[in-house]
Amino acid sequence: MATLHNPLRDALSPEVIRLIDAIHRSGSMAAAARELGVVPSALTYRIRQVEDALDVLLFDRSSRQAKLTVAGHELLREGNRLLLELDAIATRVKRVATGWEPQFTLAVDSVISRTTILELCEAFFAMNPPTRLKIREEILSGTLEALTSGQADLSIGVALEPTLDKSVQSKPLGSMHFVYAVAPHHPLAQAAEPVSDAQLMLHRAVAVADSVQRGSGITVGLLSGQNIFTVPGMEEKLDAQLRGLGGGFLPEHLARPHIDSGRLVEKKIQRPPRVIPMCYVWRRAAAGAEGRALQWWLGQLGNPATRKALLERPHSL
Template sequence: MISPITLDALLTLDAIERRHSFAAAAEELFRVPSAISYTVNKLEEDLGVPLFDRSRRKAELTPVGRLVLEQGRQILKATDELTAMARRAADGWEVELRIAIDSVLDCAPFYKLIEEFQHIQPKTEMILTEEVLGGSWDALSDDRCDLVIGASGAPPSSGFSIHSLGHVGFDFAVASGHPLTELPQPIPTSAIQDYPTVIVADSSRHLPARSSGLLDGRSRIIVPTIDHKIDAQCKGLGVGYLPHHRITEELADGRLEILTLDAPRPPSEISVAWPRGNTGKGLKWFVDRLKQMHFDPEHGVIVKAKED
């Protein structure tokens, strides 16, 4: 069933209520007063209820009329927003931009980029998600995001553009006072078998899950993010490798200690990745900015690349 409440009727009701008369509404809408009266009368007839109290000199809405207008104004606002979104999309700007940040990185440095982008294109909705290991590639392959920051390893298939940010270093860390701290270093991997290993679960939904820095511990504690892993190891619940730049505070205040194993974990390369066919202006803006940056493995921040 087609509703008798049209956008034109809502615009008419809105103008009458704001201008307090049919004549003033007609002037605002560039119509003759008879056209305004016809629109209102037709809507009242189709709805079967009066929308205005005509017993008074000024045009005043009835309770039903007030309900229709209040709800109708939300429709008018949504229509305006949809119109603006369509125009932005036609101009190449995304309605929304979905960015997945790998859990190995701290999101804080990227908030500055988002703030800068908002000054340029404030109407594009920003959606940030956190992924782990292969989950970053999975999100990109499954079209759950438009841009990945911090993806590790090689892409699962062709069709992606990649820009390397650098290499993340990992340290084997345990809680201060852990029994392993009493052993001479480098510690053989076999010595950790009596202690649980804290593992961050791969967030992949469709691609095969990846593993990183797994140790031959007798048991495992599986957590969802690097933040949870750091917290668990600070509490002495388990041991494992942690990205060096994420634990500087914990090392400084003595909550964690770094130990050397006889088989240290090599650094992991991280990249920015995006679909080659995506030509959105917002995506291009972020890619261009990220290409001017690199990862500092010591401080864990994204900084301007050094000029030659």
């Protein structure tokens, strides 16, 4: 669709901003004309065109010096800001042409260490890439759906064994260990171990809602018919259990500092230990065709120490 003609927009070109800046710095039309290598009458005519288009006076002509009016100062200030943005856009376009994605979106499951993710983001930004980075917090099957629906470029912490088509590729991230924990004032804190399912059924469970947009999602570690308090994320689940609002499984790296400090009590239960294999997933591209941001993130995830930190390190320092 053709862009409508806008005389105001046409009047405010980068060239005009530079002309106004030269007049402001030199103090007169004549001095600015000498600096720019143009005749004074041409410079004066161009400035009057802009003033007529905007219906404002940019310079106070009551003295021999060309002094900016309040409106002129505002135009120069905003104009210089726009020139900086134009320079940044030009640099960005040149870099994108070298293979960087304009935007790269990570879908990160809420059990993954936020501290490690943000440290990776810090290292990514240190390269000064032209790529905008976006993080989506997802839960359970929503972490995979964000990728398969095109809302993310890389999903970290997919807790289900994905049934993937040829357009999607995955690699193991490692295993997430969970512990059952309650607050010290919760009735189960004093229960004999191992705690049976019949005892768990008597008390409210705190669960994180699956973030999947289509379908009903899944639940993990809950008993049929149990009273459930559903919260939006893992941090909220931890907070609810610290307050004694219910019990439930927590990632060990998230619960351990609170268990060690006495704010949570770990309970052994009759069920087998809960260990969930996790992976990271991305959309497959032809060999060598992956964007440079994706290549960088996959390179980081290829490091065993990074994968371990994502699964075992506390959420915050």
